[in-house]
Amino acid sequence: MSSKNKKTSFICQACGYSTVKWLGRCPDCGGWSSFQEEIINKSTSKSFSEVSKLLPIGNIEVKEGNRFSTGITELDRVLGGGIVDGSLIIVGGEPGIGKSTLLLQAANTCGNDVGTVLYVSGEESREQIKLRANRLGSLSSNLYILSETDLNVIIEAINKLSPKILIVDSIQTIYHPDLTSPPGTVSQIRDCTYELMKIAKSSGLVIFLVGHVTKQGIIAGPKLLEHMVDTVLYFEENSQQPYRILRSVKNRFGSTNELGIFEMTSEGLKEVLNPSEVFLSERTSDFPGTVVFPTMEGTRPLLVEIQALTGYSTYAQPRRSVNGIDLNRLFLVLAVLEKRIGLRFGNIDVYINVVGGMRVDDPAADLAIACAICSSFWDRTVSSQSVVFGEIGLTGEIRNVLHSDRRLSEVYKMGFHRCVLPEKNHLNTVKENYGTMILSGVRSLEEALRVILGVEKLNS
Numbered sequence: 001m002s003s004k005n006k007k008t009s010f011i012c013q014a015c016g017y018s019t020v021k022w023l024g025r026c027p028d029c030g031g032w033s034s035f036q037e038e039i040i041n042k043s044t045s046k047s048f049s050e051v052s053k054l055l056p057i058g059n060i061e062v063k064e065g066n067r068f069s070t071g072i073t074e075l076d077r078v079l080g081g082g083i084v085d086g087s088l089i090i091v092g093g094e095p096g097i098g099k100s101t102l103l104l105q106a107a108n109t110c111g112n113d114v115g116t117v118l119y120v121s122g123e124e125s126r127e128q129i130k131l132r133a134n135r136l137g138s139l140s141s142n143l144y145i146l147s148e149t150d151l152n153v154i155i156e157a158i159n160k161l162s163p164k165i166l167i168v169d170s171i172q173t174i175y176h177p178d179l180t181s182p183p184g185t186v187s188q189i190r191d192c193t194y195e196l197m198k199i200a201k202s203s204g205l206v207i208f209l210v211g212h213v214t215k216q217g218i219i220a221g222p223k224l225l226e227h228m229v230d231t232v233l234y235f236e237e238n239s240q241q242p243y244r245i246l247r248s249v250k251n252r253f254g255s256t257n258e259l260g261i262f263e264m265t266s267e268g269l270k271e272v273l274n275p276s277e278v279f280l281s282e283r284t285s286d287f288p289g290t291v292v293f294p295t296m297e298g299t300r301p302l303l304v305e306i307q308a309l310t311g312y313s314t315y316a317q318p319r320r321s322v323n324g325i326d327l328n329r330l331f332l333v334l335a336v337l338e339k340r341i342g343l344r345f346g347n348i349d350v351y352i353n354v355v356g357g358m359r360v361d362d363p364a365a366d367l368a369i370a371c372a373i374c375s376s377f378w379d380r381t382v383s384s385q386s387v388v389f390g391e392i393g394l395t396g397e398i399r400n401v402l403h404s405d406r407r408l409s410e411v412y413k414m415g416f417h418r419c420v421l422p423e424k425n426h427l428n429t430v431k432e433n434y435g436t437m438i439l440s441g442v443r444s445l446e447e448a449l450r451v452i453l454g455v456e457k458l459n460s
């Protein structure tokens with residue numbers, strides 16, 4: 001390499017900001033000590049060599065069926081109903097969460113049903129991957145393994161094998177030999193992804209990239225990486241339980257609200273197709289302070305248990321503690337209960353917990369939170385066969401919420417006998433058939449509490 005071509009830049013490893021001098025603090029993202037000197041090789045600067053054909057949009061032909069299933073329902077759901085040809089998907093997650101496991105299982109099902117799959121690992125040897133594959137039963141004859149970190153060798157393997165799917169585990173370990181900066185640096189990640197993206201877009205190859213995450217929980221490397229790919233998935237743990245949640249934060253081909261739930265077992269990740277059952281499995285019914293609530297995760301209804309505990313405070317300032325809901329939501333519900341129902345929480349501690357480590361950001365949870373608090377406050381149980389949802393307005397009215405049909409179908413499917421819901425939602429759903437399930441439409445918080453807790457005199 002001639003020295004003329006060598007130019008160095010200091011690049012922020014957190015956001016990709018580039019400067020000619022070292023800086024202690026990145027002016028762009030505010031990160032400290034994040035600059036690293038990298039050699040920018042001019043000869044590797046990229047440009048699209050051929051101008052793609054210019055066409056009016058109506059003349060572009062799209063082949064039918066360019067979306068296919070991975071064979072794993074939960075993964076398909078998060079991808080927006082399957083994989084689109086030529087897409088570049090990044091899967092990020094904490095160390096040991098199960099990224100390699102998930103992709104090796106997907107590689108197996110796709111190898112069996114779709115075509116050749118090339119699994120490239122820069123982190124593990126072929127033998128280690130084989131050991132895992134034996135455990136998972138991922139032994140499809142169409143699955144090829146390559147333990148390699150050199151991008152050119154990987155591209156050569158792609159040309160030789162012409163796979164349908166390429167899996168790169170992980171993008172931080174792959175290096176472009178034309179660049180002198182070490183693997184994992186911003187320029188390496190960016191250029192390797194760019195090369196792979198060109199292959200994906202021109203040949204229809206589907207590429208899954210595994211991405212490490214930083215301490216802050218975002219995918220390591222520049223934000224640009226997330227802009228380049230079509231889909232960004234995050235694999236998360238559900239508070240020390242064996243459940244793993246796959247979430248999409250960007251998807252050019254589908255909704256980003258979808259969620260896939262898996263359970264980690266010794267035979268690999270098992271899909272949890274009926275999560276409501278899991279979240280309600282350890283329910284201690286007939287105790288004051290617990291209410292079942294049908295939340296929505298994307299387009300999927302999910303029954304969760306909301307618990308509340310109230311008691312006289314021994315602190316100068318009573319405690320308000322939440323787990324799984326926004327603290328401001330609790331403040332709002334308490335304020336409405338004080339003003340509209342006349343309850344006094346001035347010297348009462350209030351704790352709220354959403355069981356199973358779920359996080360509920362759904363405004364329809366308001367009524368369930370209020371019922372759980374009152375149930376504990378008055379020491380009256382909410383029937384274990386009842387489910388509650390509705391948004392509370394500041395005047396104490398119960399406002400209608402979205403997706404009431406889907407919520408009700410899930411409640412009916414799970415065998416509950418009664419559902420208390422906003423009146424407007426109730427009127428809109430009269431045409432649906434929910435068997436013998438009793439639907440009680442309510443207009444105000446007061447009415448709701450009377451119906452659910454059977455209390456005559458509310459402000460005691």
Ligand SMILES: Nc1ncnc2c1ncn2[C@@H]1O[C@H](COP(=O)(O)OP(=O)(O)OP(=O)(O)O)[C@@H](O)[C@H]1O
Binds near residue numbers: 093097098101267
């Ligand atoms: N025999 C086993 N029984 C049960 N679970 C296991 C077994 N072996 C591995 N696991 C689970 O698989 C996880 C490791 O999965 P995997 O290697 O796919 O994670 P990863 O996200 O690829 O991690 P890394 O970031 O280190 O590559 C372990 O944390 C553990 O939960």
Ligand SMILES: [Mg+2]
Binds near residue numbers: 099101123169
């Ligand atoms: Mg791994």
